[in-house]
Amino acid sequence: MEEALRATVRRFVEQELRPHVNDWEEAGTFPRALYQQAGALGLLALGFPEADGGIPASYRQLQVLNEELCRTACGGLLASLFSHRIGTPPIVHGGSAELRARVLPGIFSGATISALAVTEPGGGSDVASLAATAERDGDHYIVNGSKTFITSGMRADWITLAVRTGGQGSGAAGVSVLLVPGDTPGLTRAPLKKMGWWCSDTAELHFDHCRVPAANLLGAENAGFxxxxxxxxxxxxxxxxxxxxxxxxxxxxxxxxxxxxxxxxxxxxxxxxxxxxxxxxxxxxxxxxxxxxxxxxxxxxxxxxxxxxxxxxxxxxxxxxxxxxxxxxxxxxxxxxxxxxxxxxxxxxxxxxxxxxxxxxxxxxxxxxxxxx
Ligand SMILES: Cc1cc2nc3c(=O)[nH]c(=O)nc-3n(C[C@H](O)[C@H](O)[C@H](O)COP(=O)(O)OP(=O)(O)OC[C@H]3O[C@@H](n4cnc5c(N)ncnc54)[C@H](O)[C@@H]3O)c2cc1C
Structure with missing residues (x-):
């Protein structure tokens, strides 16, 4: 499996990625179709449970994947093309069966893009102090706040969002994770210019009274940390x-x-x-x-x-x-x-x-x- 995987990724890198990375870096983006190409080869599903449409893999196999991908010498491409590697695990571990079945196949096939939004303009290191809020309103949460430096932030169809549900001062014990659809009214996005990772999509996100279904809660309320x-x-x-x-x-x-x-x-x-x-x-x-x-x-x-x-x-x-x-x-x-x-x-x-x-x-x-x- 390891050698077959290595050969598949090497071919993909040599034929579809490496010849273009300079142009994509200069353009500050890369074609969205690459997600589907990577998905068709099974690369986006690698390391996720079979029950969710994934292809289980050992860390050793993921090591092979990453070693070959780095032949692109383009970290920014890898950060965005594989942003689901940070956006999707909370869905796998905390999403309901219905949500997983609805969301994950599209991400693994490359039809949709997943991002993780934790860092805020007020600070990223102290995750337990995050300020974006989600207040329960019937069968929805109302989300307010901002996130910044989010990889795949402009393009993401699904945003795995860290929010405060436990009230001000609740620290780590008041953090929850919500899956926010990218087309939610009240969500606005702005691209950010960077020192490096030029072709990676990095954005600031603003949530203004966004209504997110309570069924999109990942894990238990206040257990998101x-x-x-x-x-x-x-x-x-x-x-x-x-x-x-x-x-x-x-x-x-x-x-x-x-x-x-x-x-x-x-x-x-x-x-x-x-x-x-x-x-x-x-x-x-x-x-x-x-x-x-x-x-x-x-x-x-x-x-x-x-x-x-x-x-x-x-x-x-x-x-x-x-x-x-x-x-x-x-x-x-x-x-x-x-x-x-x-x-x-x-x-x-x-x-x-x-x-x-x-x-x-x-x-x-x-x-x-x-x-x-
Ligand atoms: C290109 C890019 C992509 C990113 N993608 C994502 C993403 O997809 N999703 C996401 O949620 N976040 C993302 N991030 C955010 C990243 O995780 C944060 O930048 C990082 O956690 C640091 O947070 P901060 O920038 O707010 O720095 P701060 O928390 O403000 O800290 C600034 C600096 O202060 C120092 N410092 C802070 N606290 C301490 C301490 N206790 N002791 C000693 N020194 C300290 C460190 O040197 C640190 O770099 C991305 C960032 C970049 C640059």
Whole structure:
């Protein structure tokens, strides 16, 4: 299964994605039809329960998927095309049978797009303090508030929304999750311009007295925080994989360049200072790969590994940033030009240190999990 999956994804990447990523980055978007293409190959269903129309997969298989997808060297494409990986788990774990049957097949086939909206203009790190509200009114909730930096925010047909149902000051114990249809009256969206991830759809969302059916509540009322925490671990592992394999894309490009480009009568790689940089990159990537392998093996054996996933995500993001920086240096002026892998990954690297939990937040969480605070 692993090798067949690898071959399928590699073909998809080589034929349908890689030739176009520069154009999509420049355009700030990519064709919506890609969701259906990925869906037709079963890539969007991978890792979700069969009963919901998914294709069960191990973390190891998801690792293969992500490693191959990173051959695009385009984190922004992956963030939006696979935004359902963060939007959909709360539906799977907390949605009614009727809701799951109505919503999930469309997401897995790529006909509809799923987003997760937790972060607010007032802050994202302190999830327990979120301010958007949902007040019960008969068989509906009335939703008010704003969300920001939401991946697939402009396009999403289904928004998995974190709201406060427990009243002001209720903290984590007052958070619920609602599934909001994208065409709900009162919902408005605005696109955001970014340092990197240019072709990813990132938006600010405003909810003004939006009526959402109470049947769209995911999990129990005021029990949404646990649902969100469960989501974060998988999201962080996925981001760590992307960071590591995007670092690999930088090494691949830098090595090829160093073998071809000549200065002072010899190839760059013949200069000791340059090949030491390349070995330094390879060392960091090897270490990160081994860390991923060990976490994946333990999670496939049933562990949750929360502390290790936090440490891994931070470590992988640092690997990505360091390797992107070295790759730009080795490419010289060309590394500063749009269209090289090094340039794209360099400007994308920072989001891996912030999205899915900032570095400091994850270090704190790891320490708490290890019983050190
Ligand atoms: C491109 C992009 C896509 C995103 N996609 C999504 C999405 O799809 N859905 C979603 O809900 N969110 C999304 N996010 C939001 C992301 O998860 C948040 O940006 C992140 O959680 C940090 O929240 P914040 O930006 O509000 O920073 P804040 O919470 O305001 O923190 C700012 C900085 O302060 C520091 N800091 C904060 N608290 C502490 C502390 N206790 N100790 C030490 N330092 C601290 C950190 O360095 C942090 O980066 C996305 C963000 C980006 C940039």
């Amino acid at each position: 646990t649902l969100l925490m469960r989501n974060f671990n998988d999201e962080r592992l996925m981001l760590a994989m992307h960071a590591c394999y995007l670092a690999q894309a930088c090494l691949d490009e830098a090595l090829q360049w160093a073998q071809q480009r000549k200065t002072f009568g010899k190839a760059l790689v013949q200069h000791q200072a340059v090949r030491h940089k390349l070995v330094g990159m390879a060392t960091r990537i090897e270490a990160t790969r081994a860390f991923i392998d060990s976490v994946v093996a333990r999670m496939d054996a049933g562990g949750q590994d929360v502390a290790q996933v936090c440490m891994l995500k931070n470590f992988a993001a640092q690997t990505m940033q360091a390797c992107a920086g070295e790759a730009v240096q080795i490419l010289g002026g060309m590394g500063f030009m749009r269209g090289t892998v090094a340039e794209r990954v360099y400007r994308d690297a920072k989001v891996y240190m912030i999205g899915g939990g900032a570095e400091e937040i994850l270090n704190d969480l790891a320490a708490r999990q290890l019983g050190w605070s």
